[in-house]
Amino acid sequence: MEKKSDFLVLMRQKKIKFVQKILILIIAV
Secondary structure (H helix, E strand, O other), X not given: OHHXXXXXXXXXXXXXHHHHHHHHHHHHO
């Protein structure tokens, strides 16, 4: 259970970073 939750948190963090990169690119253009 703990490993699964850690995995979900990791995926969520990656998703947030990915979204931030897209937002930065949109703002930069």
